[in-house]
Structure formats: structure tokens, C-alpha cells
Amino acid sequence: MTDSADSPPPSVSAPTRTQVFLRGLRSTSIVGLQFVLVVAALWVVMWVVGRFWVALLPVLLAIIVCTLLWPSVRWLRSHRVPPAGASLLMMLIAVGLLAGVIGLIVPSIVDQSPELADRTVRGVHKLQEWVQGPPLNLGDEQIDGLVSAITNKVQSSASTIAAGVFSGIGAATSVLITLFTTLILVFFFLKDGPRFVPWLQRTVGHPAGGHVAEVLQRMWNSLGGFIRTQAIVSFVDASLIGAGLFILQVPLVWVLIVITFLGGFIPIVGAFVAGALAVLIALVSNGLTSALIVLAIIIAVQQLEGNVLQPWLQSKSMDLHATIVLLAVTVGGSLFGIIGAFLAVPAAATIAVVLRYINEQIAIRAGEKPPPKDEATDDGGPGVGAADDPGGTGEAATGTA
Numbered sequence: 453m454t455d456s457a458d459s460p461p462p463s464v465s466a467p468t469r470t471q472v473f474l475r476g477l478r479s480t481s482i483v484g485l486q487f488v489l490v491v492a493a494l495w496v497v498m499w500v501v502g503r504f505w506v507a508l509l510p511v512l513l514a515i516i517v518c519t520l521l522w523p524s525v526r527w528l529r530s531h532r533v534p535p536a537g538a539s540l541l542m543m544l545i546a547v548g549l550l551a552g553v554i555g556l557i558v559p560s561i562v563d564q565s566p567e568l569a570d571r572t573v574r575g576v577h578k579l580q581e582w583v584q585g586p587p588l589n590l591g592d593e594q595i596d597g598l599v600s601a602i603t604n605k606v607q608s609s610a611s612t613i614a615a616g617v618f619s620g621i622g623a624a625t626s627v628l629i630t631l632f633t634t635l636i637l638v639f640f641f642l643k644d645g646p647r648f649v650p651w652l653q654r655t656v657g658h659p660a661g662g663h664v665a666e667v668l669q670r671m672w673n674s675l676g677g678f679i680r681t682q683a684i685v686s687f688v689d690a691s692l693i694g695a696g697l698f699i700l701q702v703p704l705v706w707v708l709i710v711i712t713f714l715g716g717f718i719p720i721v722g723a724f725v726a727g728a729l730a731v732l733i734a735l736v737s738n739g740l741t742s743a744l745i746v747l748a749i750i751i752a753v754q755q756l757e758g759n760v761l762q763p764w765l766q767s768k769s770m771d772l773h774a775t776i777v778l779l780a781v782t783v784g785g786s787l788f789g790i791i792g793a794f795l796a797v798p799a800a801a802t803i804a805v806v807l808r809y810i811n812e813q814i815a816i817r818a819g820e821k822p823p824p825k826d827e828a829t830d831d832g833g834p835g836v837g838a839a840d841d842p843g844g845t846g847e848a849a850t851g852t853a
Contacts, residue, residue, distance in 0.1 A: 505788070506630075509630060509791065510630050510633040510634040510637055511637060512795060513634045514637035514638045514641055515641065515675070516679055516795075516798065517634065517638050518638060518641045518642055518645065519672075519675055519676040519679045519680065520546075520679060520680070520683065521539075521542045521543070521638070521642060522642065522645075522676070524542050525538045525539055525542050528542070535642075535643045535644070536643050538642070539638075539639050539642035539643045540639065543635070543638060543639060543642075553710060557707050557710055649664075649665050649668050649669070652665070652668075653665045663809075663813075666809065667805065667806060667809050670809065671802045671805050671806075674801045674802060674804075674805050675798050675801065675802060678798055678801055679717075679798070682716055682717050683716075683717075685716055685757055686712070686713045686714070686715075686716025686717060687713060688757070689712055689713070689716055689723070689753055689754075689757055690709045690712040690713040690716070691709075692749075692753045692756075693708075693709070693712050693727075693730065693749060693750060693753055694706075694712070696745070696746065696749040697709070697730065697734075697746065700734065700738060700742050700745060700746065701738070702730070702733060702734045702737060702738060702742065702746065703737045704733060708729065708730045708733065711726050711729060712726040712727075712730070714726075717794060718790075718793050718794055722793075723754060723757075727747075727750040727754070730750065731743050731746050731747050734746040776800060777797055777800070780796040780797055780799070780800040781793050781796045781797065783796065784796025784799065
């Protein structure tokens, strides 16, 4: 009898090359199908957003306005001012400031437009003299032919221009409706906003309610930090560039200051457009030397903003690489125009918040140490009632599923 201990172990047959290939193909097919389903789901979401954009735009604008007004409203409410009264008071102050800015820049445009137009004509004549000299040496007939071609093109497109005017009237009506709806939503968001997340958490229930509350809290903190940071950066840019324009006596200085401030809310692209407009007006009105000085001032201010001010202020409010910011602005502008470019970075910041929270939950469930939080400190925004939601977000932080 042969001892079983001396018998050789049973041989384990290795898989064939065909089996290994088929297993890899099966795994790749499953991952590819999952990817296609995710892309299809995202396409459906974007399609729904596009279909309901008219209704979603006032909501998004109202949330952004609330991030600016909420700190003052919260301070008033903490001093026993009724929620409705605090919200209405801050809205009236904001509208008054906006009306004051408009009243300040419109007379400047009306007063200086004729002079600017005359200088523009003189600049065109200088340009014509330049192209007639070396190295271009264009003759009067060539210049007249070019002007005639442009004139004929404009005349042939008269119907298109007229249609654009009528569509512009319709767009203006839509803008008024959007602004009115936004104001109404701002009032109700400021008045009743702190009740929303606790209500949503109770409605969703355990355990998803804690996760929803935590994600919304971080979204609000990130959005509020971004908007307030951009407001500070834009104010500094507009002040420094405006001081230089005042010293150089560039026309429409108040208009350029306002455009520079508003352009700061569209990262990279807004600063470039506002700076180019300031240099162009300085070139037409004051000449080449003044334009070069304005260009130097704008470059210096932008370097101060990009290398010192903005990284320091946004270190805790938003953690997005400049490449992500540029791509977000490009995609948002191509899909939804100026509004899309304005909302692109806040949208990218909120998406980043969701992805980071998912990464934290994956790390917790995998037994790893969760990555550190990068959101701003809690400001108790109207979207998340920190005072009305005791312990609501602690559940999510512990990773309860």
C-alpha cells in the first residue's frame, strides 16, 4: 500500500491563452458597456438641462446672488430682525447699489461717446495712411474696393440683421423675465433657505439623508467661497487698473472699471477681454504711448492677481487647476454663451465637491484613511441650515451606508 503522504500533489492545469484572452475581453466589454451607459446617462442629463434651461437659469443665478447677500442677512437675523425683513432690506440695498453704478456710468458713456467716435474716425484715417505706405503700399482703388466689398456684404445681409434685431428684442424680454424671476427666488431663498436641507434630509431618510446634507453643505461652502473670493479679486483688479486709467485720463474710465470688475467673474477669458478693451480705447483716444502704459499696468495687475492674490484667497475656497478652469470656461461658453462661461467654474467646483466626497466614502469603505477635507469652513448658508440641522452631517462623515 502506498502512503498518501508520499503521493504527488494533484497538478493544477494553467488556463490556456484562449481562456485568458476571453476573460480579458469579457472584463473589457463589461467596463466598456458601463462607460457607454454612464455617457448616455450624462447626455440625458444635459438634454434635460437644456430643455429646462429657462427655468433652471433663474434658480442658478438666485443661488449665486444668495451667496453674496447671505452673510449680511444672517447677521441681521442673528440680531432678531425677521427673516422676511432682513431678506427684503438686503435686496433693496443691493438693487440700490446696482442702480447707483448704472446711473454713474451711463452719463459718462453719453458725454464721452461723441468725442470717442471722433477720435476713432481719426484713428481710422491714420490706419488708412499707414496701409498706403510701406511695406503694404495699398492704393486708393484697393482700399475703396475693400470698403465696397464690406458695404455690399452688409447690405446683402440686411434681412439677417433685421431678424437679429427682432430676436434681440425677444431676448431682451426674456432677460427681463429672468431677472424678475431671479429676484423673487432670491427673496424666498434668503427667507426660507435654512429650512431646505433639514426638510430634504427628513424626506430622504436614513442613511442617504446624511450624505445629501453633507454634499449640499460642501457645495454651498465651495460656491460661496468662490463667489466672494472672485468679488474681492475683481474689486482689487478694477481699483488698480481704474487708478491707472484715471491718471492717464482715458475716456470712459468708469465703464472700463465696471467691465473689469464684472469680467473678473469669468476667469481667464473675462480678464483678457476687459484688458483688451481698455487698451483699445486708450489707443484710440490717447495714442500708442498711453495704450502701451495701460497694457503694462494690466499685465502687472494680472500677475499680482494670478501669482499672489488669487491663490492665497482661493486656497480654502476652491481647489481647481488652471487647466480645469480654462476647459470649464471654454465648454460652458460654447454650450450656453456668456451665461455658460460665467457659471462654468462654479459648476466645475460643485462637481469636484461631489467627486471628492465619493472618493472619501470609497476610502472609508476600503479601510483607508480618508483624504483631508478641502472645503471652506461652514458659513451656515441658506441652502444648509447648520443651526437647524444638529448632527445631520455627522452621519455622512462617518461613512454610514
